[in-house]
Amino acid sequence: MPRVFSVRSLVPGEDREENPVHDHRRLGRELDLxxxxxxxxxxxxxWLPDGAAVRHALEEFVRETERRAGYRHVYSPVLGKRELYEISGHWSHYSEDMFPPMDLGAEQVVxxxxxxxxHALIYRSRAHSYRELPLRMAELGGMYRSELSGVLGGLTRVRAIQLNDAHVFCTMDQAAGEARAALDLIGRxxxxxxxRPARYRLSLPGANGKYVAGADMWRRAAALLTQVLDDSKVPYEAVEGEAAFYGPKIDVQIADAAGREATLSTVQIDFHQPERFDLHYIGPDGAKHRPVMVHRSIIGSMERAVAHLIELYGGAFPAWLAPVQLVVVPVSEAEAGPAAALVERAVAxxxxAELAGPEQGTLGARVRAARRVPYQAVIGAREAASGDVALRLRDGRRPATLGTGALLDRVGALVAGRSLELWPEEAELTESH
Known part of the structure; x- marks a missing residue:
């Protein structure tokens, strides 16, 4: 059975039109995200159920996007032996941002x-031929950062992060093309x-000692990323001191309504870890060759991405992301049965979809409470008798009366297509407010 629509869970603060500056920390709690x-x-x-629904829809979108782009997904554990991070360079260059190791018998895990x-270990676990490359490996996985309490805030800066991450293992000749394809994937x-990106940044090493050695390695990686940005014809600026400790990166910056900037997506070229983990593939000459490792994240962490989307839309998400996509509102108790049946069909x-029954208040109160829900289906005596639905869109428009089957087909198609539009402009409307 579908759960009953909760008026309280969708009572928002100000509408987006009335107050364009949104704080996801306030809205996230008001909307029970x-x-x-x-x-x-x-x-x-x-994450509360409505927030989990948004996150789940976003995760499914990312996985499908990656699968269509030739990525295959893996799972890996959130713990590793300290020795793993000593080899990767994290222990010597990043340990201040890591949680302390935990003793496990004679070993330490982190x-x-x-x-x-x-992912480097997963690649190393099997022999690879040049014919397999590029090998694109993706994971939506947890990672942990020991952030100081003073920099934490809402979902934008957290200690437990669910990252949309991927690594492409490829030949040197393929590296620029794979990085460019990753940047195109981010744009789509x-x-x-x-x-909308605020800006693109080529993040380069600074003068401090937090970066791994290897001037030639850094020069080659930076040249490749510069080529990618130039070929992509996006405006960018080079900034020193913002690189990862193992290599330069392209950072796609976003800004909130207050103008605060943050990195959401990245593309990196890494010569360091393939060498540290002794990764190789067998080339056409039968000899071992070192692959290049392209790191990329389409939308960064689920936490930061959802925070940005909350503020971008003021909690009134596109239909495919909305926690509740359709609320069915019977005018009176007499229409409760047909309304509940429509909810069940929509869920199936x-x-x-959820039900907003008469026990939750007047008709006007129930409609107002659901004002961030994309589609509101009102069923009165006439609709109950005819099997039709009087549909109201979140923006106040009212499409022509539809049968329940046509309604579900139309809304289902818009949701499946991940449309940003609530309703096709060419569709017939009965009135507009």
Whole structure:
């Protein structure tokens, strides 16, 4: 049975049109998307059912996008032996941002600060031929950063991170093309999500000692990323001191309504870890060759991505991301049965649908409470008798009356297509407000 629509869970603060500056920390709690508890600790938010629905839809989008782009998905553990991170260079260059090691018998294990060492080991576990390359490996996995309490905030800066991460193992000749394809993939994902980059940044090493040695390695990687940016014809600026400790990167920056900037997506070229882990493939000459490792994240962490989307849309998400996509509102108790049947059909069709019955208040109150839900289906005596539905869109438009089957087909197609539009412009409307 579908769960009953909760009026309280969708009572928002100001509408997006009334107040364009949104704080995801406030909205996330008002809309029952996420929260925190002192016993869990700072920087460790938990996701409520509506927030989990948004995150799940986003995860499915990312996995499908990656699969269509030739990536294969893996799972790897969130723990690793300290020795693993000593080999990767994290221990000597990044340990201040890692949680302390835990003693496990004669060994020490560590909560991983990134996924790349694990993926390097997965690659190394099997022999590879040049014919297999590029090998694209993706994971939506957890990692942990020992962030100071003073920099933590909502979902944008947390200690437990669910990262959309991937690593491409390729030949030197393939590296620029793979990095460029990753940047194109980021652009297509942003278009689907409605995200606009604030700027592109070529992040280079600084003068301090936090970076691994190897001037030639850094020069080659930076030259490749510069070529990618130039070929992609996006404006960018080079900034020193922002590189990863093992290599330069392209950072795709976003900005919130207050102008605060953050990195959401990255593309990196890494010559360091393939050497440290002694990765190789067999070339056409029958000899061993070192692969290049391209790191990339389409939308970064689920936490930061959802925080940005909350603020971007003021909690009124596109239909495919919305926690509740369709709310069915019977005018009176007499229409409760047909309304409940429509909810069940919608859920069976794959929609997130809920019932707002008369016991939850007046008709006007129920409609107002659901004002961030994309589609509101009102069923009165006439609709119950005819099997039709009076549909109201979140923006106040009212499409022509539809039969329940046509309604579910139309809404289902818009959701499946991940449209940013609530309703096709060419569709007939009965009135507009």
């Amino acid at each position: 996420f929260d925190t508890d002192p016993l869990m600790g700072a920087g460790l938010p938990y 909560l991983r600060p990134s996924l790349c060492p694990h 994902a942003y278009a689907t999500l409605g995200i 069709a794959g929609l997130r």
